[in-house]
Amino acid sequence: MLTTQNNSNTYSKLLSISKNTFREAVRDRVLYNLIVFVLLITACAIFIGELTAGKEARTIVNFGLSAMLFFGVFIAIFVGVGLVSKEIEKRTLYTIFSKPIGRGEFIVGKYLGLCLTLFVNVFVMGLGVTLALLFVGGGNLAFTVWGAIILIFLELTIITAVAILFSSFSSPALSALLTFFVFIIGHFSSSLRDFAENLGSQFAKLFFGAIYYLLPNFSHFEFVTNAANGSVPTFPLIGGSLAYAIVYIAILLSITIIIFNRRNLK
Amino acid sequence: MVEIENLTKDYEKGFWKKKKIRALDGLNLQVEGGQIFGFLGGNGAGKSTTIKLLMSIIFPTEGTAKILGEDISNTKMHSKIGYCPENPYFYDYLKASELMNYFGELFGLDSTERKRKTEELLTKVGLDEKDWNKQLRKFSKGMLQRVGLAQSLINDPEIVFYDEPMSGLDPTGRREIRELIAELRDKGKTVFMSSHILSDIEALCDNVAILRKGKLVATGNLQDLLNKSGEIQEFEINVKGVTAKSLENEISKISGATITAKPNGANIHVTNENDIETVLQINKKTGGNLVSIQPVKQSLEELFVQETKE
Numbered sequence: 001m002l003t004t005q006n007n008s009n010t011y012s013k014l015l016s017i018s019k020n021t022f023r024e025a026v027r028d029r030v031l032y033n034l035i036v037f038v039l040l041i042t043a044c045a046i047f048i049g050e051l052t053a054g055k056e057a058r059t060i061v062n063f064g065l066s067a068m069l070f071f072g073v074f075i076a077i078f079v080g081v082g083l084v085s086k087e088i089e090k091r092t093l094y095t096i097f098s099k100p101i102g103r104g105e106f107i108v109g110k111y112l113g114l115c116l117t118l119f120v121n122v123f124v125m126g127l128g129v130t131l132a133l134l135f136v137g138g139g140n141l142a143f144t145v146w147g148a149i150i151l152i153f154l155e156l157t158i159i160t161a162v163a164i165l166f167s168s169f170s171s172p173a174l175s176a177l178l179t180f181f182v183f184i185i186g187h188f189s190s191s192l193r194d195f196a197e198n199l200g201s202q203f204a205k206l207f208f209g210a211i212y213y214l215l216p217n218f219s220h221f222e223f224v225t226n227a228a229n230g231s232v233p234t235f236p237l238i239g240g241s242l243a244y245a246i247v248y249i250a251i252l253l254s255i256t257i258i259i260f261n262r263r264n265l266k
Numbered sequence: 267m268v269e270i271e272n273l274t275k276d277y278e279k280g281f282w283k284k285k286k287i288r289a290l291d292g293l294n295l296q297v298e299g300g301q302i303f304g305f306l307g308g309n310g311a312g313k314s315t316t317i318k319l320l321m322s323i324i325f326p327t328e329g330t331a332k333i334l335g336e337d338i339s340n341t342k343m344h345s346k347i348g349y350c351p352e353n354p355y356f357y358d359y360l361k362a363s364e365l366m367n368y369f370g371e372l373f374g375l376d377s378t379e380r381k382r383k384t385e386e387l388l389t390k391v392g393l394d395e396k397d398w399n400k401q402l403r404k405f406s407k408g409m410l411q412r413v414g415l416a417q418s419l420i421n422d423p424e425i426v427f428y429d430e431p432m433s434g435l436d437p438t439g440r441r442e443i444r445e446l447i448a449e450l451r452d453k454g455k456t457v458f459m460s461s462h463i464l465s466d467i468e469a470l471c472d473n474v475a476i477l478r479k480g481k482l483v484a485t486g487n488l489q490d491l492l493n494k495s496g497e498i499q500e501f502e503i504n505v506k507g508v509t510a511k512s513l514e515n516e517i518s519k520i521s522g523a524t525i526t527a528k529p530n531g532a533n534i535h536v537t538n539e540n541d542i543e544t545v546l547q548i549n550k551k552t553g554g555n556l557v558s559i560q561p562v563k564q565s566l567e568e569l570f571v572q573e574t575k576e
Contacts, residue, residue: 023359023360091351099373264323265324
């Protein structure tokens with residue numbers, strides 16, 4: 001039997017931890033409520049569409065994708081900051097770390113589990129938007145909208161990594177607040193750079209310049225308005241955004257693991 | 267099996283973390299295999315801190331420790347150990363069987379083995395089959411303790427670490443878990459356990475270590491420790507047909523002797539073997555009858571109190 005135990009590799013451990021994280025989220029009723037809520041919002045969008053004659057499909061895309069991002073961010077932040085801190089607080093980590101699990105494996109497994117949850121969430125919401133679009137006769141948009149949905153999902157995976165990073169060294173409330181700030185600033189990143197360039201003070205230029213380069217630039221993932229107009233993100237845009245997300249997430253998770261590896265779990 | 271060398275842990279306190287509290291102070295300990303090792307100490311003595319250090323839940327300020335010849339920082343070694351923390355708390359959204367399955371996965375057991383082990387161990391710790399598929403949030407403290415012990419054995423470990431394993435169990439449960447722990451030793455496993463319940467330690471353990479304020483104050487074979495500390499022997503003489511009051515005057519003249527009233531008689535304690543004869547003469551003179559004379563062995567409780575007092 002020991003032979004079987006030794007065969008346990010990192011991949012299967014990551015799979016087990018992420019499966020369990022997903023199961024936790026699924027058994028959390030809030031997640032179901034959110035899905036139902038977004039479906040209701042989509043239904044409302046149809047109603048609003050009737051008021052704005054001829055622009056039903058555009059309204060649905062704008063409304064549906066914005067709601068998808070909003071609820072996705074909500075889950076990424078509030079579930080993300082609790083991924084590690086809840087386990088420390090409830091001492092469930094005591095038994096986990098007595099198993100042959102490295103702290104890095106645990107962090108990555110938890111992260112992937114939440115990404116899987118977000119994927120399912122975004123996918124179900126995307127189906128809701130597609131169905132709503134088909135319902136109002138926006139046939140073409142029902143398919144082109146998925147490009148923007150992919151970008152929303154990629155943005156959420158970065159926000160989740162930010163939330164885990166903050167929660168590895170600060171309280172859940174502070175982590176949630178800081179992650180929310182990063183989300184907001186990340187969307188105004190370009191404005192921040194322009195603002196820095198127009199400032200007289202050298203220090204202010206350096207400060208805002210540093211924030212611009214350090215914080216994630218979410219403008220790469222903004223495609224809701226374009227999608228509403230029927231545009232499809234190009235492959236270079238999706239590929240570039242994917243590469244950006246992978247590199248950024250890898251850096252954030254590496255920092256999280258370095259911090260968590262040194263942390264005493266009281 | 268377990269080698270601990272100068273293990274020290276300071277906890278940092280205060281906003282700036284400048285204040286340090288020493289929870290464990292230079293612990294040196296060797297635990298051989300195939301035995302039940304008792305780890306004793308009052309509240310805050312450093313027992314749980316030691317076990318958490320061994321499990322790499324917290325990190326030492328100084329010193330090193332090895333389990334099965336491997337440094338404690340090597341988590342691969344965890345495939346051969348089991349652990350049940352004090353008042354175990356698990357994912358409460360999981361069912362008992364799901365938790366066992368999850369932990370089995372973390373050890374890389376295949377699904378058939380996980381299912382077999384889950385059934386075998388949940389039965390062994392006395393968890394009713396109807397509770398196997400209940401969410402852990404509905405479990406009592408005692409039931410969680412049983413699940414905690416079951417999960418610690420899913421990988422068939424060579425050594426298990428139990429922090430207060432009898433906590434939360436009723437007398438029947440305690441007895442069952444005592445039997446389980448004894449069975450582990452009979453199978454050649456090593457059990458490293460801390461407990462406040464000294465009668466359990468006395469009944470189970472081969473060797474013990476006693477901590478006080480983070481420092482090791484005694485260690486060794488339990489019987490040897492009890493005998494060694496019991497050098498000042500005490501004898502108990504039970505008599506009947508007399509009252510304690512009628513003997514009190516004469517007995518008080520014997521140095522170190524005490525008398526306690528009992529129904530239809532009295533108990534007299536003397537610390538010197540030569541005084542037994544004197545007590546017997548006093549008793550005879552007063553008209554009492556001898557019931558028994560027995561040496562009083564020091565209990566683990568007395569040893570514990572003696573070693574852990576200021």
